[in-house]
Amino acid sequence: MTRLPPGPGNALVTTLRSLRDPYGFPLETARRYGDPYSWPSFLGPMVVTGSPEGIRTLFTADPDTYSALGAELLGPILGESNLILLSGERHRAMRKLQLPPFHGARMRAYGQIILDAAEAHAARWQRGRPIPVHRTMQEISLQVILEAVLGLREPGRREAFKAAVLAVIAALKPSFMFIESLRRPLLGLSAWARFQRRRAHTFALFEEELRVRRASPEPREDILSLLLSARYEDGSALTDDELLTQMMNLIVAGHETTASALAWSFHHIHREPAVKARLVEELRGLPEPLDPEAVARLPYLEAVCSEALRLEPVAPLIGRTLRKGLTLQGFELPPGISVGISILQVHRRxxxxxxPERFRPERFLERSYTPFEYLPFGGGARRCIGAAFALYEMKLVLAAILRKHDLRAASDKPVRVAVRNTTVGPRGEVELLHA
Ligand code: HEM
Known part of the structure; x- marks a missing residue:
């Protein structure tokens, strides 16, 4: 029989404890059991590593060693053609179609959209009142992703999509995601039925947008337009169903993650006076109006974003399922087992x-890290396709707001961490005040 590394035994207890303390409990587990350790989950047993050697083994293995984690269980919810659930050749082909809109030069088209959204939202903050930074970041990142992905510049149309997408996200419940028997309509009254209704409404909006786009052939820069003209190697286009699934995925994957990372950045910058002073000084050197490319090149701003993504990873654990056997740090793992990479653990070594618990951006100026030591966006064949976009957005939002608004922390209480849908972010609000 295969010998798996030691770890906590009970999936329910482990899940509940990590939901309550999504950073503390996995770190405590790693300290207790060593590396790698076994992690029982509703998706089956998983062997987790947070060491650079283990991560190197997993990221450099042949991509066909793996299939996407939870694909069968989550396909009916997130869409069978969803990039995050595809494996093998289908994953490679779909990823190839989706990468070009996220490449460096394309980013420039989104720079002004991001600066405008950040300035407009921050202009609504009232003096003397606590500033809800996390909520503002969610609004900015949702607006940016809707404009970048769907090209929605008309506010009324954007509002309709915003409401629809937020309603779908709110209806997505871990109960039916992980327990298939709970996917029952129950006369339209169940959580599952509510989710399906909201998803159908959002897809109807997307379909309408597709019709409009096909009827007007003017060239556009948004990701939907680029995907509409993208072709697989055999010359075929994405089907409508594939398009709708990818749109929804990009919007969901792209907005909450970036918003949490930005909220943490604002939080830590305003708890470390020396960091804030150095960053504001660097930003002061830029002429008005802000040139997005000049902002993106600022070294200390980049270090601040990197440090926020290190200390507070929004995806602390990523996984894959083994299709073939694999040796991980002396353990012979059989097909069918999942492997996990603890981004959190390696980032806190x-x-x-x-x-490691200190927010110190200077560390990123003093040395460089390998992709097996620093990996907020994952790695290997499934590395986040929105990484450059997210980092660009973080830098521009921070620059636009910190240049115009002198802020301070509203309290010195620690901000705790919470599971937010499929990612991890600040629990509740991150509040700041005008200085
Ligand atoms: C700070 C913001 C973000 C963080 C920290 C983040 C993090 C991640 C991580 C850790 C993964 C899994 C990688 C792996 O398994 O190796 C991932 C995958 C993915 N992300 Fe992001 N992400 C962010 C923003 C975005 C944005 C803005 C988009 C798109 C607009 C996006 C789209 C995706 C997609 C499509 C995948 C699946 C890739 C695949 O399976 O091939 N993400 N992201």
Whole structure:
């Protein structure tokens, strides 16, 4: 029989404890059991590593060693053609179609959209009142992703999509995601039925947008337009169903993640006066109006974003399922087992990041890290396709707001961390005040 590494035994207890303490409990588990350790989950047993050697083994293995984690269970909910659930050749082909809109030069088209959205939302903050930074970041990132992905510049239309997408996200419940028997309509009254209704409404909006887009052939820069003209190697286009699924996925994957990362950045910048002073000084050197490319090149701003993504990873654990056997740090893992990469754990290693709990952007100026030591966007064949977009957005939003608004922390209470849908972010609000 295969010997798996030790780890906590009970899936329910493990899940509940990590929902309550999504950073503390996995770190405690790693300390207790060593590396790698076994992690029982509703998706079956998983062997987790948070060491650079283990991560190197997993990221450099042949991509066909793996299939996407939870694809069978989540396909009916997130869409069978969803990039995050595809494996093998289908994953490669779909990823190839979706990468070009996210390449460097394309980013420029979104720079002004991001600066305008950040300035407009921050202009609504009232003096003397606590500023709800996390909520503002969610609004900015949703507006940006809707404009970038769907090209929705008309506010009324954007509002309709915004409401529809937020309603779908709110209706997505872990109960029916992980327990198939709960996917019952129950006369239209169940959580599952509500989710299906809201998804159908959002897809109807998308379909309408597709019709409009096909009827007007003017060239556009948004991701939907680029995907509409993209072709697989055999010359075929994405089907409508594939398009709708990818649109929804990009909007969901792209907005909450970036909003949480930005909220953490604002939080830490305003808890470390020396960091804020150095960052504001760097931003002061830029002429008005802000040139997005000049902002993106600022070294300290980049270090601040990197440090926020290190200390507070929004995806602390990523996984894949083994299609073939694999040796991980001396353990012979059989097909069918899942492997996990603890981004959180490697990002908190004191040998790589001295004083790992401290927010110290300078560490990214003092040395460089390998993709097996620093990986907020995952790695290997499934690395986040929106990484450059997210980092660009973080830099532009921070620059646009910190240049115009002198802010301070509203309290010195620690901000705790919470599971938010499929990612992890600040629990509740991150509040700041005008200085
Ligand atoms: C700070 C913001 C973000 C963070 C921290 C983040 C993090 C991640 C991580 C850790 C993964 C899994 C990688 C792996 O399994 O190796 C991932 C996958 C993905 N992300 Fe992001 N992400 C962010 C923003 C975005 C944005 C803005 C988009 C798109 C607009 C996006 C789209 C995707 C997609 C489509 C995948 C699946 C890739 C695949 O399976 O091939 N993400 N992201």
């Amino acid at each position: 004191a040998d790589l990041y001295p004083e």
